[in-house]
Amino acid sequence: MIFVLTRFAYLPDCTLGWLDADTIRLATLERPWIPEPNGSGGKRRESCVPDGTYFVRHHSSDKFPDTFALVNPLLGVWYQPDDIPEGQGWGRSAILIHAGNRAGDVVGCIAVGIRHSTAATERVVLDSRKALDQLRTVLGKETHSLQIHPTSGTSENT
DSSP states (O other): OEEEEEEEEEEEEOEEEEETTTTTEEEEEOOOOOOTSSSSSOOOTTSOSSSSEEEEEEEEEESSSSEEEBBBBGGESSSSGGSSTTTTTTOOEEEEEEEEEGGGEEEEEEESSSSEEEEEEEEEEOOOOHHHHHHHHHHSSSEEEEEEEEOOOEEEEE
């Protein structure tokens, strides 16, 4: 399956979007876009991933069981740290789609929720675990393709 994340806001404190997969639409929240000065992929642990097309594979670890990992070496995103070519001074790995509510909950990853909201002065997504459960139902454990792009007229520089 090909599914799509359409980003509609590249803000100083976060990046917001909508994830459409099969019959579901989920709110997304990521860190803001911060370019990597030595390569592509956005700044490790501080930035959202660059726009582009990714393979999405099932991932499970102690901290993030039954989640999803993004991979596209051409954009500087690998599955695991050991996959980054030796001697390359840039690149990211372990970029996941997982539960989280605030930009601080995702260290370069993508949080999904049922809807966007604001808590105090901070942008958030709500009902994240419920949203991740919906995504698990749709994606299962197969490999898929994810296209990430801005809404027409939106760019990472605005």
